Amino acid sequence: MDFLTILQIFDSSLRLATPLLLACLAGLFSERAGIFDIGLEGKMLAAAFLSAAVAAITGSVWLGLLAGIGASVAMSLIHGLASITFRGNQIISGVAINFLAAGLTVVISQDWFKQGGRTPQLQGGARFEPINFPGTVGSRELDGVGPLGQFYSELLSGHTILVYASLAIVALTWWILFRTRYGLRLRAVGENPAAVDTAGISVVWLRYSAVLICGVLCGIAGAYLATALQAGFVKDMTAGRGFIALAALIFAKWRPWQALYACLLFGFLQALALRPDVIEAAIGMKVQVQLLDALPYILTVVILAGLVGKADPPKAGGQPYVKEN
């Protein structure tokens, strides 16, 4: 196995990690504010559909992205209404959102496009195109530029803007959570909402804001799936990514930089699953694809079990806040 193959694997790890990372950060905002969210999958799916649909109709990927964010935020509002305003069960609400998205996306896409629950293939301006940095070379000339040039051309350059944006959002999330007043309050409302309330800050508004941020990030994640990673929407295209993101969130113990590492790891596992030949060459034996599929979940259970460091969720997570009267 040569250096270039390793670079290719890392390259596809990064692409596959991006939707996980965005959804994971989305979940991070929501859960840090004390709202459990197992509806990440549904929000991504809704966003994937509407972004692809609008991009296909208007030919503009940016309008598609906006529409995708809109779809995901609408789902977030349902979650907020159920779990904040009406103090319902957050898990049940999340389950409902996943089903709602799985059903609505197929029913509506069948009505709009009559293609068996998919959107038309996206082309040109209806898709996010890779950005090539100055001085990069095409895949055929890679042999002539040496390892550093290969690293620059193959791994650093040539991704869509959403990939770079998601990396920036990691830093931004860290900064918001740990360096701003809003972030401090957000973390406080997930640990002890009564204290936040006593300080005269609205618990309801803080939690809604977190749920809305979660919607925006899931929207970008879904749009990335349908308009950058792939060229159009197909039924159930999120394929459990929302749950892998949830697993990554726990794996990262609800911290942004660790979320990046967890998502890169899980993205790497997905990339390996696509290249069984490389694994065989590297370790001299076949590894079952199903094991790679299951590994993120197994690792998360191990972390949850506290076998390797304990993952403790925000203390007020999952409980509706009832103001004293």
Next chain:
Amino acid sequence: MKPIPGWADVILIPLVSVLLAALCAALLVLAIDEDPVEAMKLMIDGTLFRSAGWGFMLYYTTNFIFTGLAVSIAFHAALFNIGGEGQAMLGGLGVALVCLFIPWPHWTLAILGATAGAMVFGAIWAAIPAYLQAKRGSHIVITTIMFNFIAAALLNYLLVNTLKPVGSMDPATASFPAATHLPTFQDMAGLLGFEGMFRGSPANVSFFLAIIACFVLWILIWRTRLGYQIRALGHSPSAAKYAGISPTKIIIVTMLISGGLAGMMAVNTTQGEAERLILNFTEGAGFLGIAVALMGRSHPFGVFLSALLFGFLFQGGAELGFWTSIPRELILVIQALVILFVGALDNMVRMVVGQAFHLVGYRRA
């Protein structure tokens, strides 16, 4: 929030929620330029006015009773078992191993063996999340979700690599021997002299197994010491602990029962219908159990009724997909709306109903 009488809490709230869900679904059908009244008629005609329609409906109902009971018993202990899907998959594995590797003389014995296999495998799959919840405090919702995906990967691996007959391309086990095949409603109607009833529909004797399970669970929850302990723990863990009930033991036992029930679904699908183990045979029934349990108010009789309703919706949805341009995924939307209104927005429905009772002059006695 205004008080409401007990009967309204049990009957009216789920009913209002279902009507709200139906209304939303009707609006969606209107929005895609179809006629909701016509669609409803088609669903009723294709399900209730044909014996084969009944056969399909009761087949789905059987699945939903098992998974609904599984979620219900866990709810009584204040546990959320979202892993019915994975436990049912493992149940299927148990059924397949029992049917393939034990030479059964007759189906009456085979169904007992398969039920035991399904329960044991389903229970094992629920045991690890249960242990982690009871001993390590790991959130059972998250662990059971993770175990669904691990189960899917495991089943996929076994069917593709180990259990698939040599030379077959299909990721499925060999067909079970004829002696394990369960009598369908069609067979039974034939014996009673009604040839041709339920023709081609998959409902089979495991429907009666589901009815028995409802009855046994009712006795367990409300007529036994264990049931009392489960409910006590669900209502107040601290009071239960003070009364000498071991939370660890009750959590684990409840989840074993829950996983066993979810696993039993496979007797219907794997032994009764497919007569071999196939990929994705659960078809979301494990998740649907959540909707069934919520609407049935975690009571076995309520679970039976709401499983019937969802059985009707599933068969009706298939009819819609067959005869109209409405995709059968409409059922997923209805299912989501029911879960939303009965479960997550429960307080909203309750508020409206409470207000209505207040207006007609109801005050708590």
